[in-house]
Amino acid sequence: IFTFDLMLAQMLQMQFDREFDNQLRREEKKFNGDSKVSISFENYRKVHPYEDSDSSEDEVDWQDTRHDPYRAEKPQTTPRKGFTGKGKNITTKHDEVTCGRKNTARMDNFAPEIHVGDGLGMDLKLSNQVFNSLKQHCYSEQRRSARLHEKKEHSTAEQAVDPRTRLLMYKMVNAGVLENINGCISTGKESVVFHADGGSLDEQPVPEEVVLKVFKTTLNEFKNRDRYIKDDYRFIDRFSKLNPRKVIRLWAEKEMHNLSRMKKAEIPCPEVVLLKKHILVMSFIGKDHVPAPKLKDAMLSSEDMKTAYHQVLHLMQQLYQECHLVHADLSEYNILWHQGKVWLIDVSQSVEPTHPHGLEFLFRDCRNVSTVTQLGV
Structure with missing residues (x-):
């Protein structure tokens, strides 16, 4: 009976030690994490290999490094890339035919506006020199297109209505200064004139018919006209060749002041209603939109x-x-x-x-x- 009890106690102690070792392994794995430098809790184990010779087959022996789940596995070696074949038949990635086909395929990554065709049924091969030239040309065209788009967005070459000018005109309509804008009635080198129906400004009625004189915000038409304003003492301190938009606003402001002088002298001329940046609103000289x-x-x-x-x-x-x-x-x-x-x-x-x-x-x-x-x- 004593022998049987001793054996049972040893078995229970062995099972308890195994459970302790399992918990110790989990703690060790949690403590080390993904660190390249790991710390072993081996000295704290209860069951040693020579004591655990009767362990079941489905349990992993701690010293069996071939199946140790807590041992970092060696990275799998992958075959070298960049060439195919063996011996004298090796073809590297620098092969002229291989490079040519790859360059042709990479043309699909060019910008959508660059038409490269599909090349169906054709074995096209582009040399590195040709591909690099095409790639550089593609980038240059993208930058040029972006510059042209930006210039168009910030200029008034097309009927003098760029997005900023259009926004100013809409604000005048929303504020009630204008009832509506009817269309363009005159186009000149320096400005475009629109006809509109007047509303009210500061609770004062605006003439029934007015015109919007929109000065073009490009200086292409003003290259030879600097002398009209840069030597005018009224604007000489504010004149700047470096800011085209401010120069155009000075032109609009200059016309407003000149018209005001003429109106005081009772000279027949348009009456100024409102000046907003490069847009001058004046009374309409005509009748019934004509x-x-x-x-x-x-x-x-x-x-x-x-x-x-x-x-x-x-x-x-x-x-x-x-x-x-x-x-x-x-x-x-x-x-x-x-x-x-x-x-x-x-x-x-x-x-x-x-x-x-x-x-x-x-x-x-x-x-x-x-x-x-x-x-x-």
Whole structure:
């Protein structure tokens, strides 16, 4: 009986030690984790190999490193890549035919706007030199396309309505300054003019019909016109060649000030309603959406032509004496005929007589008017 009890006690102790070792293994694995340097709890084990010779087959022996689940396995060696074949028949990744086919396949990664074709049924092989040239050309075209897109988005070359200008026009409609914008009625080198129906501004009624003069925000048309503004003492401190948008705003502001002077002298001209950056809102010279004709296009009798000529001379005198301005671009293109009299428009380039080129511009205006009279316009 004593022997049987001793054996039973030993068996129970052995089972208890095995459970302790299993717990110890789990703790060791948890403690080491994925660390490259591991710490062994071997000295704390209860059951040693020579004591565990009768362990069951489905239990893993701690010293059997071939099946040790806690031993880091050696990385599996993978066959070397980059070549195929053996001996003299080895083909490396630098093979001309292999490279050529790979380069052809890599053309599918080019930008969608680059048309490379499909090459179905064709064994195309591009050399590295040709592929690199095509790749560089693709990148250059992408950058050029991005620059063109950005330039188009930030310019007003197309009908002077870029996204920013369109937003300003929408804000005027939303604010009630304009009821609606009806469309373009005139296109020039420096600006585009739109017809609109007036609303109200600061609880004051806006003329029933107005025009929006939108100055183009590119300086391509202003390359030779810097001298009209950079030497004008009113704007000389604010003029900057380095900021095209600010220069264009100065043009719009300059026309607004010149029109205000002319209106005070009761010279027939558009009345300023609102200035918003490079958009100038003015009263409409015409009726029922039909703009007044330019003096060049007006069908005038001989009497009306004489009347128009004398009116133009009188207006030039008023501009010089009362407004202290020289039109600087006076011609049959910048004079309207409406209600039996002439109206002056486009005065953004007008300068004061004290301008360094003021007398030169005045002489040119006089010569233009004289030439038009001689031609019978």
